[in-house]
Amino acid sequence: MSNTKTVIATGASSGLGFESVKQLLEKSEPYNFILGARDTKRTQAAYDALSFDSTKHSVHILPLDLKDLRSVQVFVQKALAQLGRSKIDYLFLVAGTHDDASGPGPNGSQWCDGYVVNHLAQHYLVHLIRETLVASQTRIIFVSSGAIRNVRGQDPKTLDVDLKANSGAGKRVVYCGSKFVQLLGAHYWRRHLPECTIVAVSPGLVPDTKLATDIGLSMDMPDAKTIPEGAQSLLAAFTRSDIPADPEQIFLTSWGEWWPKDVYAMSLDTALQNKWCLGREEIEKAEGLAGES
Secondary structure: OOOOEEEEEEOOOOHHHHHHHHHHHOOOOOEEEEEEEOOHHHHHHHHHOOOOOOOOOEEEEEEOOOOOHHHHHHHHHHHHHHHOOOOOOEEEEOOOOOOOOOOOOHHHOOEOHHHHHHHHHHHHHHHHOHHHHHHHOOEEEEEOOHHHHHOHHHOHHHHHHHOEOOOOOOHHHHHHHHHHHHHHHHHHHHHHOOOOEEEEEOOOEOOOOHHHHOOOOOOOOOOEOOHHHHHHHHHHHHHOOOOOOOOOOOEEOOOOOEOOHHHHHHHHOHHHHHHHOOOHHHHHHHOOOOOOO
């Protein structure tokens, strides 16, 4: 169908990502989903259990392990083959993890798991499909968090220590730091992909996700949202047309307002964005992938 919207998404096998796709599958507008998942069989079973109209919507689930940049390469190859001549209407970067930095980095990386999953692998994914994103004038949605305000010591120099493998940094420190770097990435792509619309969005405080329960959040907390409510906050980033005229004002809050820039002022430093948002070739060299993509 010519009016079908195509969504490529990470992190849609459970939690907020799964609920967001579920809600879109309930809409009358047709959607074509290309979803990356580490456990494809379990994810396929979860979507098969939904009673959506398969004559209107389509769901394609492809293997993707964000701890392995080689898996990102294979996912992109398969996703583009599945896409064919269609455009990408939305790139929905939902995936996130909540790990400490107590062990070695994945696949020999100098970085901890939380950094690789929450930023590096998805940043690399954008690099790999950049041409298609530009041609499609895609809306790229980064699922962010209010945690970006809590970088240790309010000092970005701590990221150089905390996000390394074996740094010993705890889950909260790694999560806040890696999500802050992810926001740097959103600003980086805002500058480098002017053809696309970039939105960072927070689902709000959603205690019932696995990520949130790991740190002891509960529905008794003020402003707590259910998973369906959190997903609705994320889906607002798909449809909002009132994009602020100021290109740096890209953060959509869970209560539906565009956050003032002073809240995330530290992330507006272009030198900091460039430092943490390597080019494709730089990533491949640093992660031992040179010549493989």
